[in-house]
Amino acid sequence: LLNDVNPEENPDIPTIAKYFSTKGRYEEVNPHLIEDILAVNTSILQPPSAQCREIHLTAIIRHGTRYPTTKNVKKMQKLYDLVRGSAPAKDSWLRELQTQWTMWYTEDMDGRLVQKGVNDHRHLAVRLSKLFPSLISEKKLRGGLIKFITSSKHRCVNSTLSFKAGLTELWTIRDKEFEHAVNDALMRFFDQCTRFLEEVDNNPSAMTELDKFREGPEMKRVEEKIADRLGVEYNLITDDMAEAAFYLCAYEFAIKTVNSPWCRLFDEVDAQVMEYANDLKQYWKRGYGYDINSKSSCILFHDLFSRLDKAVSENQLGQPVTEAVTVQIGHAETLLPLLTLLGFFNDSDALTSTNYATQTQRSFRTSHMLPYAANLLFVLYDCGGGDLRLQPLLNEKPVPFPGLTDQKASMPLYQEVKKHYNDLLQGCDFETECQLFKNPG
Numbered sequence: 556l557l558n559d560v561n562p563e564e565n566p567d568i569p570t571i572a573k574y575f576s577t578k579g580r581y582e583e584v585n586p587h588l589i590e591d592i593l594a595v596n597t598s599i600l601q602p603p604s605a606q607c608r609e610i611h612l613t614a615i616i617r618h619g620t621r622y623p624t625t626k627n628v629k630k631m632q633k634l635y636d637l638v639r640g641s642a643p644a645k646d647s648w649l650r651e652l653q654t655q656w657t658m659w660y661t662e663d664m665d666g667r668l669v670q671k672g673v674n675d676h677r678h679l680a681v682r683l684s685k686l687f688p689s690l691i692s693e694k695k696l697r698g699g700l701i702k703f704i705t706s707s708k709h710r711c712v713n714s715t716l717s718f719k720a721g722l723t724e725l726w727t728i729r730d731k732e733f734e735h736a737v738n739d740a741l742m743r744f745f746d747q748c749t750r751f752l753e754e755v756d757n758n759p760s761a762m763t764e765l766d767k768f769r770e771g772p773e774m775k776r777v778e779e780k781i782a783d784r785l786g787v788e789y790n791l792i793t794d795d796m797a798e799a800a801f802y803l804c805a806y807e808f809a810i811k812t813v814n815s816p817w818c819r820l821f822d823e824v825d826a827q828v829m830e831y832a833n834d835l836k837q838y839w840k841r842g843y844g845y846d847i848n849s850k851s852s853c854i855l856f857h858d859l860f861s862r863l864d865k866a867v868s869e870n871q872l873g874q875p876v877t878e879a880v881t882v883q884i885g886h887a888e889t890l891l892p893l894l895t896l897l898g899f900f901n902d903s904d905a906l907t908s909t910n911y912a913t914q915t916q917r918s919f920r921t922s923h924m925l926p927y928a929a930n931l932l933f934v935l936y937d938c939g940g941g942d943l944r945l946q947p948l949l950n951e952k953p954v955p956f957p958g959l960t961d962q963k964a965s966m967p968l969y970q971e972v973k974k975h976y977n978d979l980l981q982g983c984d985f986e987t988e989c990q991l992f993k994n995p996g
């Protein structure tokens with residue numbers, strides 16, 4: 556019954572759950588799924604005419620809900636030890652943390668997929684088959700027209716297996732296995748872009764804005780309030796400890812759907828500060844902060860459009876589209892550089908350590924873009940008479956291509972889209988962009 560109530564008032568859902576950034580549950584961006592995990596709303600698709608039929612779909616999907624990485628388990632363990640060692644509390648929720656709640660996360664979990672993450676992908680597969688029944692169909696799966704590509708990371712491989720299982724269970728297919736290709740050049744391009752590795756990933760000064768914010772007044776106030784709630788010395792609650800507490804609340808909720816006592820350490824103002832710190836990390840490491848962040852996704856950008864072009868030419872020749880659906884499973888850092896390259900969620904002002912107060916309405920907000928199982932879809936429609944249209948969807952909702960004027964119900968002409976991204980289509984060469992000493996001009 557609790558699920559019937561507005562998520563905002565559901566005591567099982569932490570009030571701060573909408574601020575969990577890339578540690579957020581998929582259901583927080585699609586709350587109707589809380590009541591019915593397989594619910595879809597086909598009316599959102601609105602092709603401009605009844606003649607339109609979908610001929611190709613590429614889905615770029617983040618893995619499902621996972622355990623914390625080793626780096627964060629260590630921080631969480633340190634906070635747990637600190638809380639266990641503090642003076643016996645009078646508040647029952649804190650006494651529960653001090654005496655009942657046990658630290659069950661271990662370093663060997665290291666970001667592996669959890670059962671909820673298996674279900675995230677099983678259910679997403681079924682919902683997408685309901686949204687696009689002529690493409691994600693048993694006939695096309697059996698016909699080898701649905702391709703799977705994954706990052707080599709265990710959480711992505713297991714998400715791929717789960718997505719496939721969603722379909723084989725739906726159609727009770729037991730007599731056939733479907734393969735997937737492991738392709739890190741595509742799904743983990745950031746690992747192979749030398750200029751990104753040198754100038755951002757391995758450059759300590761690249762994250763200056765995040766470092767300054769973590770030492771700044773907003774974070775300091777959050778740390779003090781946590782220390783007050785725990786009844787410990789201010790100097791014990793560092794930014795790392797605040798992050799560990801936030802992640803304990805987020806993981807207990809995402810993995811076990813529990814509104815744990817750890818969430819009591821934050822009010823909404825605190826959670827918005829923690830969310831901004833995570834957005835600063837993503838902005839400068841994967842988003843608009845540095846041009847190379849998005850240019851490192853050129854290989855995925857060209858892969859997408861060559862796939863779309865192939866479907867167009869096969870369709871125009873009256874041939875069956877040999878790759879009707881491509882399911883590509885990667886990371887938050889696979890999707891975000893591509894979203895950035897395409898211009899999505901670009902604010903007029905950069906996110907910095909000093910403008911938090913004016914960025915409360917920012918569009919660059921990973922809590923809305925990149926929960927577990929976040930998915931970016933490109934659906935190609937043939938509307939007859941050579942009228943081909945491309946519709947982008949993020950997390951099962953149509954999103955207009957930024958800056959594209961012809962936004963007929965977010966389904967512009969494919970040629971318009973290619974014209975809009977012509978500079979990238981003619982350039983954006985991964986080798987050129989990623990070489991360390993880029994030739995000027």
Ligand SMILES: O=P(O)(O)O[C@H]1[C@H](OP(=O)(O)O)[C@@H](OP(=O)(O)O)[C@H](O)[C@@H](O)[C@H]1OP(=O)(O)O
Pocket residue numbers: 577578617623624626627840885886887888
């Ligand atoms: O803060 P952690 O260690 O969890 O950061 C992870 C990334 O998680 P995210 O920041 O996206 O929540 C993880 O991305 P994911 O999409 O695979 O979950 C990434 O693969 C991992 O390397 C960590 O990223 P970092 O940039 O190395 O901190």
